[in-house]
Amino acid sequence: MNVNNLIIKSSQYNKIDEHENNEFNNFNVIEIENIDYLAIDDWMVKYIEDHFNKQSYKNIFIPLSFGKNLVEFLGLRLALHIRTQDKNKNQFANIFLYGTESFGLLINHEYFAVLKTKGVKLIDYSLHSIMEHSKNTYKQLSENNLQNELEKINLFLPLHLYDNHSIANIWGMYRLLELDGLNPDDIESLQKNKKNSLNNVYLKLLIAKQPKRQIASERIEGARLRYSEKLKGPNIIGKI
Numbered sequence: 001m002n003v004n005n006l007i008i009k010s011s012q013y014n015k016i017d018e019h020e021n022n023e024f025n026n027f028n029v030i031e032i033e034n035i036d037y038l039a040i041d042d043w044m045v046k047y048i049e050d051h052f053n054k055q056s057y058k059n060i061f062i063p064l065s066f067g068k069n070l071v072e073f074l075g076l077r078l079a080l081h082i083r084t085q086d087k088n089k090n091q092f093a094n095i096f097l098y099g100t101e102s103f104g105l106l107i108n109h110e111y112f113a114v115l116k117t118k119g120v121k122l123i124d125y126s127l128h129s130i131m132e133h134s135k136n137t138y139k140q141l142s143e144n145n146l147q148n149e150l151e152k153i154n155l156f157l158p159l160h161l162y163d164n165h166s167i168a169n170i171w172g173m174y175r176l177l178e179l180d181g182l183n184p185d186d187i188e189s190l191q192k193n194k195k196n197s198l199n200n201v202y203l204k205l206l207i208a209k210q211p212k213r214q215i216a217s218e219r220i221e222g223a224r225l226r227y228s229e230k231l232k233g234p235n236i237i238g239k240i
Contacts, residue, residue: 003028004058005134006090010066013098019127027134028055032066040074044081045199048088056089059136064099064122075099076111079120080201083141083150084208092141095120096133110156117141117149150209155202 003026009016010032016024030051036043060082064075075097085091097115103122106112114120119141123129141149177183198204 003055004137005061006030006052006055006057006059006093007061007130008032008063010063012065012070013063013125015125015127023127023131027061028057032063035067037067040077041081041199041201041204042197044078044201045085047078048081048085052082052088052090054089057093058139059094059096059134060090061096061098061130061134064097064101064125073099073101073106073109073111076106076109076114077201079114080111080153080205083114083117083120083146084201084204086208092119092139092143092146094133094136094139094141096123096130097121098123098125098130100125111153113153116152118145119149147209150205153205155205158200158202 005027007016007024007027007029008031009029016029062075062078064073065071067074079095079097082088082090082093082095097120099122101122103115106115106122115122119139121133123133198207
């Protein structure tokens, strides 16, 4: 069945369980489970890949708080991952974060600015509120205004990245891999060192703010082909 609404439920919000077979029968319902707190960004990227690419939705409902530490408000972080994750079918869906907390409690949170962007809204945790917002049929965000909306968000520099020079090194490394047509997922050392992963929400935001352009242009590809034809490989002279 093709439906417009996806709702994510967690153990903190049991009203959805109570009404799932009735009011929520026109929703696709998925659960938050098996959270990897030590690699939360990698977990969120994988969660989106597993659950958000099967169908395109108009509205997505996410619990504001889930997991062990409810004051982390992981729903805000997940919303930002959805917005910055390229090539997912629901990057521009309306996102409703449902919870019992007020704006005043969230205003000093690092990810609060996500709520200032188009198509992301904090709503009451009530059946009436969720049902009213599920009637939305228009997506407020599009590819044309994504970058402008993301400019409203500025995150703290993660401690493990040290400074802007470290970020430039990581950025340059991935751009060189792109230039050579290499997939970072195929490089074992990068897979082991998750600190330099582009799944980090800080780096994902930086990338999403940049205009999309292919680094390996036709001119570069042509030059690469010409030089590859000239370079015949190493000559062996004696034992050298």
